Amino acid sequence: MTHNPTSETLDIVKRLGGQWHGHYALCRCPAHNDRKPSLSIKQGRRSILVHCFAGCSGQAVMSSIRRVLGRSVEDQNPTVAPHRLPNTSFRQIWEQAGPISGTLAERYLKEIRGITFIPKDVRFHPRCPKGKGRDVQYLPALIVGVFRLGQLCAIQRQFLDPTTAERTARMMLGNSRGGIWPSYHPGTKLHLAEGFETACAFQQIKALPGATCFGERNFSIVTPPSHIKGITLLPDNQAQAISLANTAIAERSTEDVPIDMLPCPDGFNDWADIIAPKRP
Structure with missing residues (x-):
C-alpha cells in the first residue's frame, strides 16, 4: 500500500533538494558527503521511511535531517529501514x-x-x-x-x-525458481519464451500473450497458473535451446496440461531478432 506524502514529508524532500519518482523520492543523504542521491524517502502509514543505499544508519540520517531543517521532526515518528539490504x-x-x-x-x-x-x-x-x-x-x-x-x-x-x-x-x-513473467496470463494457452524481450516480441508479432520463465532450463520446472490448459514453448533457434525444449516436453508429457513447441522462423536467432531495429 502506498501513502500520499504529508506536507512535512514534502518539505523535507524539498529542503534536501530531492526529486520524486512516483511514491518515493531520492535525495542526497545529509549524513555523508553524498555526490549522487542515495537516500530514499517515502511516506509510511504514520511515519516517513528512510533508507540510505550508501549504508548510513537510520538514526544518523534522521539526526542529519533535523540538523538541516533546524527543527524537530519527531511528530513524524519515523520508521527507519535497516542500512543493510535484507534477503527480501x-x-x-x-x-x-x-x-x-x-x-x-x-x-x-x-x-x-x-x-x-x-x-x-x-x-x-x-x-x-x-x-x-x-x-x-x-x-x-x-x-x-x-x-x-x-x-x-x-x-x-x-x-x-x-x-x-x-x-x-x-x-x-x-528466488526465481519456477517463476514466470507476467503475474497473470490471459487466456488458457501459455506461450513460454526463454527471455523477457523474446516474450514481448512474440506477443507483438502474433498478437498473442507471451510469457517467460527466464531461461530454457526452466521450461521443465515452471509452475503454470491453474487456469492454463496448454503450454507452447518458444525456444531460441539454437541446438541447445531446442534440445532443452524437447527434454521439457518429454518430462512433462504425463502432466494434465498438454505441451508443445513453436520455434521462431528460420533466419532469426529468436523472436526478438525479428523486431529488433536494424543497426547501421
Missing part, C-alpha cells in the same frame, strides 16, 4: 521503482529492442543497487517482476546505459 530486498527495489513511461526503460524497449507497447509488470528504477558493500553502484534499471502463482518472488534487473539506453548487465534478485 527485491521487494524494496520493486516498491521503490515506478512506471516506465517516459523513462530510459521505455527508450530501451522501443529504440533498442523494437518493442512498441508498454508491457505490464515492469518498472523503472533510476538508481537501482548493483553489487554489495563498498562495491555497490547505483544505476538506472528496467525491473521485470518474476511471479510464482501470481505472487512476486524475484526481480530481474536490467541495467541500462544512461546515454544510449543499451543494456549493460542483467541480474536476478530473489
